[in-house]
Amino acid sequence: MSLALDAVRGELSSRSGGRWEIYAKRAAAAELRVAASVREESERQEDGCAARWEEKARAYFAAATSPALLLDAIRETARLGPGGSGPLPPLPTGTFAQPADPATPAAGDAFEDVAQLLASESKGQARLTSLAVTCGEIVERLENGAGFSGGRARRFGYGNARAIGIASERRVTADVVFPVAPGGGFDAAKVAQSLADRSLLPLKGRACPFPRGELLLDPSVSAAVLAATLPLFCGDAHRMLLSRRYLDRNGRFSSEGVSLVDDPSGEGPFDAEGVPVRRKEVVSDGVFRTRLHDLASSARSGENPTGNAVRLSFRLPPRAGSALFALEGRRSASATELLASVTRGLYATALAAPPRIDLENDAYRLEVEGWALQAGRVRSPVAAATIRGRLSEFWKGIGGVGTDRRLFPLQSLVAAPTLFVTKATFA
């Protein structure tokens, strides 16, 4: 790839002098998907490269799966027109080590283990229908005309399990997405337990007996709300919205003791544009502290870059985001202690539909399943409940944070624990 990138470098230099950037990605992944009648194995090697450059004070973007195709795409994009309204932001400098090409890992088969655990967890009422495990490694290389050159490598893994819950004539499908260790291992017991809950609650449960009360959110539900809230802090798009709707006069975003942290330590020494990264408390002890910027948004807003450029795919230009967004509590308690503290309310164990979070109008709506709780004990299963209200009140109403923080590969990687919310409305 390096020889062919010479031609790309030459083309970009002739067009823009030193105002260019080349990104190249190579990934190796193995996937094993086992279903009742078929076992699908995949071994994939994926390449992608992208270029950004400036001509006549306008930024351009092109992407392709090989340097030769990228060269063609650059020439055609230059004829089509720029990729945005402004110029390319100032590019960073620096030299970092280049990692070796990724190696293809193996994805282990745990279908029988999870199937047996699920059968025992659900007392035979739920059946595993498919289990897919994907793991791999991504190596990214970045260079620009200002003199930056470096690479970073990371390993990834995720899985998806699907089961069917059966009770007399009624059936329901349940899906669980879970993180997988780079070596392919995962907590089969936890996956089976989640599948059993998700398969059986909709069959056994009824409506929530309370119209309002306290709320306990499983880490998977907390993570969905956290991931949907993250855009409020990214770039400069929601700057006014954040201060107008979500912060009080003291700059408070959430209840005391809650911190929202951008932690890019697992991503390498620099972000997707070559800016050095560091850990930042976006919300510290409930008070808003800093925004997360890529180069373009920091240039627009006149603030320093924070090393928060992310690339969702090589096909898209970098944008402001978080490599890992985590919720931390100053005084954390175990999930059991939080459950025991609920006087009357709902324990939302899983989302039944994608969360609807309207940042503009400060509103959220979660369709969940779970358990009705009373005096710190489980009262009855709840098949479906809709929790809705103001998002700003949700964050300011957090009364407890669990110690059971888990990672979730959602729109971005988020880490969230069990959350106790003091007041909520259930439909």
Add this chain to the structure above:
Amino acid sequence: MSHRPTPPTLDLPLLSRWIEPLAKEGLADLFFEWKSELHLSLSDGSVGASALTVESAVSARARRGNRVVLAASPRADEAGARDVVRRLAAMLSSSHFPKSADGSPAEPGRAIEDPTRWTKKISSLVARAFEDRPHKVEIRRRHATRLVVPAGRAPSQHERPRLSLHGEFLADTRGGPKWRAFNFHLPEADDGAFEELRHRLRALAGTGPGPVAPTAGTADVVLENGSAAFFFHEVLSHPMEADAPASKLANLVKARLCPREIEVSDEPSRLDLFGGYPVDDEGVPARRTALLSAGHLAGPLRDRLRSDPLHPSTGNGRRPSAFDHAAPRGSNLVVGPGGASEEEMLHRLGTGIRVEEFDGGSVDLASGRFRLRFPAAQAVQRGRLGQPLGPGHLEGEIVEALAAVDSLLGARAKPCRQLAWCAREGKVLPVGGEAPAMIVRRMQVSPR
């Protein structure tokens, strides 16, 4: 006239010789894809931003018993094909390796045709469709060329350009100017579609979402403007895919589920619809497959893996990309027309709601529960159109909903331009549909 990359010249007999030894149980193939995506942001007729992505990939696949193995590479030329066949052979512990080449030449750059003329043409077509209304439109032109080299069969190659438009435009309403959202998807070959877009935008400008939310409860619904295809895509096409786990319809084949007048089929060979293709991604020619015949449930949609001599593939083996295994998936959902006019349909409905577009849907195959999301609707009172309604959901159970379909159908089938990119288990494929106006009784309606 387009920006598509030209595939390299490949030695097809050589590729067949490489893959054939791996077809021990009759199934092995090579799959190539060259695709490009041109993204334009148009604002009031002028191009604000653009980006071009050019991609290629190749994969080799083979079956051993219930084990299906796939190796994929981003290099869609003979060197890439040799690499994936060698890796596949290693995964299968086969000794049939293609010979190594002495120093593989670098993948050549492709001649990409001039995209600027196409950009000018599409900008003027879009500007004409908006009739001087201020607009912000995102246009994505996806062009894919696919080549399948199956062991023991003739290779087949086809290309499909598809256009997706979404955005908003300023409509003059009784309450003053308001921005209205729209989305519209069409195969590029459909020349009349921009005229259809112009009519649709006019209709949207006149009847956008109203301030009143639909009343929660049970209602009779008339599905117009091809939206019945969206309904059948969720309640019939997905449950009839041969790999659908524990589908509610699996044991009801040949049962009568709908009135006798209802004919529904999957028609990938309809290239005028968004989900069309001449040959599927396993090299099987596309053909019409009945899903509901005279109201009776017909057989499932099959790929080669889930076929046998008595039940051959229906030409529905589809792959989102070269990196994915093929699976049986629906394509264009086509509902046969009836003979009723729009007035007759409204009269037959009586009181209920009228829906012209859905912007999302889902189905739980095991429970049979489905949900369709509509951005706007209109109340109907005693056969007359009433006030515009806000966004909401239609929900129900598939067998009950099929039984509640009315026998009277509209005389004119219309393409459903909102049914376009369908995601199942994270795999996204183009789909389409066409349907006449249709009434479904006793649907659960809820506001969003």
